[in-house]
Amino acid sequence: xxxxxxxxxxxxxxxxxxxxxxxxxxxxxxxxxxxxxxxxxxxxxxxxxxxxxxxxxxxxxxxxxxxxxxxxxxxxxxxxxxxxxxxxxxxxxxxxxxxxxxxxxxxxxxxxxxxxxxxxxxxxxxxxxxxxxxxxxxxxxxxxxxxxxxxxxxxxxxxxxxxxxxxxxxxxxxxxxxxxxxxxxxxxxxxxxxxxxxxxxxxxxxxxxxxxxxxxxxxxxxxxxxxxxxxxxxxxxxxxxxxxxxxxxxxxxxxxxxxxxxxxxxxxxxxxxxxxxxxxxxxxxxxxxxxxxxxxxxxxxxxxxxxxxxxxxxxxxxxxxxxxxxxxxxxxxxxxxxxxxxxxxxxxxxxxxxxxxxxxxxxxxxxxxxxxxxxxxxxxxxxxxxxxxxxxxxxxxxxxxxxxxxxxxxxxxxxxxxxxxxxxxxxxxxxxxxxxxxxxxxxxxxxxxxxxxxxxxxxxxxxxxxxxxxxxxxxxxxxxxxxxxxxxxxxxxxxxxxxxxxxxxxxxxxxxxxxxxxxxxxxxxxxxxxxxxxxxxxxxxxxxxxxxxxxxxxxxxxxxxxxxxxxxxxxxxxxxxxxxxxxxxxxxxxxxxxxxxxxxxxxxxxxxxxxxxxxxxxxxxxxxxxxxxxxxxxxxxxxxxxxxxxxxx
Numbered sequence: 218x219x220x221x222x223x224x225x226x227x228x229x230x231x232x233x234x235x236x237x238x239x240x241x242x243x244x245x246x247x248x249x250x251x252x253x254x255x256x257x258x259x260x261x262x263x264x265x266x267x268x269x270x271x272x273x274x275x276x277x278x279x280x281x282x283x284x285x286x287x288x289x290x291x292x293x294x295x296x297x298x299x300x301x302x303x304x305x306x307x308x309x310x311x312x313x314x315x316x317x318x319x320x321x322x323x324x325x326x327x328x329x330x331x332x333x334x335x336x337x338x339x340x341x342x343x344x345x346x347x348x349x350x351x352x353x354x355x356x357x358x359x360x361x362x363x364x365x366x367x368x369x370x371x372x373x374x375x376x377x378x379x380x381x382x383x384x385x386x387x388x389x390x391x392x393x394x395x396x397x398x399x400x401x402x403x404x405x406x407x408x409x410x411x412x413x414x415x416x417x418x419x420x421x422x423x424x425x426x427x428x429x430x431x432x433x434x435x436x437x438x439x440x441x442x443x444x445x446x447x448x449x450x451x452x453x454x455x456x457x458x459x460x461x462x463x464x465x466x467x468x469x470x471x472x473x474x475x476x477x478x479x480x481x482x483x484x485x486x487x488x489x490x491x492x493x494x495x496x497x498x499x500x501x502x503x504x505x506x507x508x509x510x511x512x513x514x515x516x517x518x519x520x521x522x523x524x525x526x527x528x529x530x531x532x533x534x535x536x537x538x539x540x541x542x543x544x545x546x547x548x549x550x551x552x553x554x555x556x557x558x559x560x561x562x563x564x565x566x567x568x569x570x571x572x573x574x575x576x577x578x579x580x581x582x583x584x585x586x587x588x589x590x591x592x593x594x595x596x597x598x599x600x601x602x603x604x605x606x607x608x609x610x611x612x613x614x615x616x617x618x619x620x621x622x623x624x625x626x627x628x629x630x631x632x633x634x635x636x637x638x639x640x641x642x643x644x645x646x647x648x649x650x651x652x653x654x655x656x657x658x659x660x661x662x663x664x665x666x667x668x669x670x671x672x673x674x675x676x677x678x679x680x681x682x683x684x685x686x687x688x689x690x691x692x693x694x695x696x697x698x699x700x701x702x703x704x705x706x707x708x709x710x711x712x713x714x715x716x717x718x719x720x721x722x723x724x725x726x727x728x729x730x731x732x733x734x735x736x737x738x739x740x741x742x743x744x745x746x747x748x749x750x751x752x753x754x755x756x757x758x759x760x761x762x763x764x765x766x767x768x769x770x771x772x773x774x775x776x777x778x779x780x781x782x783x784x785x786x787x788x789x790x791x792x793x794x795x796x797x798x799x800x801x802x803x804x805x806x807x808x809x810x811x812x813x814x815x816x817x818x819x820x821x822x823x824x825x826x827x828x829x830x831x832x833x834x835x836x837x838x839x840x841x842x843x844x845x846x847x848x849x850x851x852x853x854x855x856x857x858x859x860x861x862x863x864x865x866x
Contacts, residue, residue, distance in 0.1 A: 218521055222339045225442055228520065229513040230536045230545060235520045236527050237547045291814050295647045296358050302485055302648070303356045303465040304343055306494040310400055311354075313347030330449040333518055339443045343465065351460045353447060354496070355440050358647045360469040360656050361495045363432050364395050364402060377433065379422045381415035390415075394422055395497065401463075403498045426502045427509065430535045435543070436464055437499050441506030445514070464497040467647060467656035475652030483650065493648070493656075532587045539582075552586075562613055564590045566784030567606055568774060574600055605774040612780045619778040622865040624764060628756045628776075629862075633749070635715040636858075637705060638667040638675075640850040641728050642843070644813040651692040653735050661697060661728050662686040662816055665847035666704055667855050673862065675855050683844050689817050698732045702742040711741055713749040718854060720788050722752040753854055756861065758786040777861070792853045795860040801849065805834075805842035812846055815839045 220228070228235045308315065317324040326344040330337045343354035364377050382389030392415070395402040409419035425431050429438035440462050448460060471491045476484040485493035533551055538544045545551075565582035567573065577600050579585050590596050593613045601607050608619045643659035654660060663685045669675040684700040686693045706714040719725040729747040733740040755763050757777045764773045781794045789808070793800040801807040806815050819836050834842070 218335045220335055220337050220517070222439065222442055222446075225337070225513070225517065226439065229517050231531060231534070232520060233527065233529075233531050233547065233551060234545070235517070236524055237550065239524075240527050291817055292647070299358045299467065299647050300342060300356050303354070303494045306400070306492050307343055307345065307354055307465065307496070309492075310496065311345045311352050313345055316341070316344040328443075328447045328450045330446045330453070332449070332514070335518065335521075337446045337449075337514075339446045341443065341447075346458070349458065351451075351456075351458050352463060353440075353443060353460060354463045354465050355436070355443065356465045357436055358467070359436070360467045361402065361497065362469040364466075364497060365393070365469070377422065379409070379415060379418040381412045381418070383414055383418075392419075394419070400492050400494075401496045401498055404501055423502075426499075427506055429509075430538070437502045438506060438509075440464060440499055441503040441510050444503045445507060445510045462499050462503045464499060465494050466497060468493055468495045469655060469657075471649070471655060473649035473652060473654050483648065485648070532583075534583050534587075537583070559592055561783040562593050562780060563783075564592055564596050567593070567596070567609060568784060573603060573606065576600075608775050608778050609784070612778050616780060619775065620864050621759075621776045624759065624768065624773075624776050625756060625861060625865045627764070627767060628751075629865075632716045632718075632751060633714075634669070634671060635706070636669040636751075637715060637717045637746075638669065638851040638854040639717050639719050639725055640665050640847060640854075641725055642809070642812045642816070642847050643724075643728065644816060650690070651694065653731075658731075659724070659728060661694065661732070662689075663812075663843060663847050664697065664701065665844075665851040666701075667848075667851040668704075669855055669858070673859050677848075677852050677855075681848055681851070683848060685840060685843055685847075686816070689819050694732065695736055698736050698739045698743065701729075701732075701746070702739055705742070705746055707742060707745060711745055713745045715749070717746050717750045718753060719750065720753045720850075720854065722750045726750060753788075753857065754786055756858075757791060788850065788853055788857075791857060796853075796856045799849075799853065799856055801846075804846060804849065805838075806846035812843055815843050 227238070304315065304317065304319075316326040325340040325342060327338065327340055341353055342356040343352075345352040345354065377394045378391045379394060380389050380391050390411070392409075392411070393405055396405045396407075404423070405419075409416050425433040426437050428434040444460070444462055451458075451460070468491060471485075471493050472488065473483065473485065473493075474488055476486060478484045527550075531551065533539070533548075536545065537548045537551065539548050539552075564570065564585050570582060570585065574585065574596075577597075579588065579590075585596075593610060596610075598610070601610055611617065612619055641659075641661050642663035643661050645657045645659050647656055649655055649658055650660060663683070666682045667675055667677075668680050668682075670680075682700075682704050684697050686697070705717075708714050717725070726747045729743045733743040733747075736743075752760070752763075754760075759773045759776045761773045779794050782790050789801055806812050816839075819839055
């Protein structure tokens with residue numbers, strides 16, 4: 218059996234993955250398409266990297282084994298740019314020869330190791346060697362933020378740190394898990410010995426790096442497999458040089474200054490000591506991982522020899538990553554084997570269910586399923602001690618809806634008219650494209666605005682304004698910022714006349730703050746808009762902080778519930794529930810991912826994921842589809858308010 222890195226990582230997830238893959242691809246037992254595997258690996262990394270994007274929930278593809286997301290295909294050129302930049306920066310910090318040695322990053326070095334009749338293999342993104350050592354550099358289109366200490370927007374220190382006080386204790390000192398040495402991050406050992414509690418906390422945090430199913434441990438596990446193959450291969454070849462293992466990741470604190478080279482391409486040069494790429498030394502972590510890797514090798518070889526029955530029931534667990542960025546492609550099959558766990562109104566859709574049933578010996582959603590609790594009505598009534606769960610259950614059992622008129626009225630009372638129903642569309646590119654952006658900055662390219670001057674008084678067409686970038690690669694943010702303030706009204710003292718309304722206002726508030734920093738001449742008005750915002754989700758799902766002053770002691774989790782919500786308060790769920798005549802189904806652009814696909818493919822000369830059935834769309838058609846989608850987002854808010862008013866007045 219030929220076992221590549223991708224195969225190893227997938228086949229060791231659980232006993233079902235290997236036989237399921239063979240069932241759906243019986244000819245692939247010994248054959249392997251390296252380029253296809255490499256492409257799929259890049260797509261997975263991009264999927265993890267673009268964590269803030271809204272991913273489409275396809276109800277059309279019923280195949281158990283799916284092709285990598287077509288939406289993410291559009292990002293592959295940007296991923297290749299990350300590899301190119303990693304090679305450029307690596308040449309500054311490592312001496313010797315490189316493979317690859319140019320932007321032709323596909324020409325990678327291959328290592329193979331024969332073990333028990335199987336061939337274990339891995340390609341190295343960047344291989345560097347000199348007379349003294351070998352450096353293995355794995356490039357990932359993620360950022361260093363999960364490993365580094367940084368400040369949030371409120372100036373508080375967040376990130377991967379350890380403390381010198383026991384868990385849940387306030388105060389004490391916090392220390393970085395990784396320290397910077399030039400442009401290289403290394404595990405911090407010096408400060409881990411400050412106190413006994415600090416050392417204990419340090420070791421607890423370090424253990425997270427050895428959990429392949431956590432964000433902190435996913436990539437170290439990847440690199441640890443490479444170490445297994447490489448060191449055995451080098452040993453067989455008699456090469457005894459020490460080997461160092463690095464992750465090359467995007468520097469989340471790198472702020473692009475807008476520089477371009479002679480060809481007009483973005484020039485990511487060193488800015489005040491910051492490089493676009495940071496190297497994470499994982500020598501210690503990958504060494505500690507080898508015990509796990511050896512166990513996984515033995516387990517995998519037992520899977521291959523015994524070939525589990527695909528009809529066999531296997532408990533679901535964290536390796537399924539259900540609903541996460543690394544969701545197993547076979548999860549639907551496994552869940553169907555478990556008495557057809559429903560996609561809607563499943564037991565794990567109870568709000569906070571993973572924490573709410575501990576008193577009954579249920580630690581999380583996977584145990585809930587493995588114990589046989591699949592649907593809402595499978596969960597015993599005696600377990601439902603929280604008001605929010607009882608509300609959900611009543612709506613489910615009796616096909617009724619729950620409406621807290623008092624709290625909804627309070628929400629409406631806080632509004633000032635006119636209401637500006639506001640929504641941004643953004644593109645989170647791995648590499649910054651414009652001045653002032655960091656990696657994965659949510660770069661705004663479109664907004665829609667519906668103005669409701671009096672309760673319920675708003676026309677879909679006449680009271681709507683849409684701004685959309687003319688071109689993908691032109692910086693039109695200043696024109697966009699000016700268009701925003703031109704369509705909002707302000708009082709003589711500079712405050713906003715009315716209320717800005719959005720779904721999850723933190724996104725709109727964050728983008729407004731970023732635009733204010735970029736364009737000081739518009740800063741005051743942009744901040745005035747940000748400062749008078751209301752969140753639509755607080756009307757429906759509620760919010761303890763928003764209501765606590767006037768509703769002390771009262772359950773504040775749910776203001777509205779209907780069984781069709783299935784535990785979700787996304788606008789894609791609330792709109793058809795409250796306004797059955799409206800939905801996003803059938804739209805050429807129906808979610809955030811499809812929006813940026815249409816945006817970055819304005820001038821594409823080949824069919825893209827946006828072009829259904831390989832029927833090419835024109836630039837005009839793509840732009841019109843984007844406008845309709847963004848308009849739908851703000852019009853949905855108008856209609857939701859109308860529907861709620863009818864329920865409470």
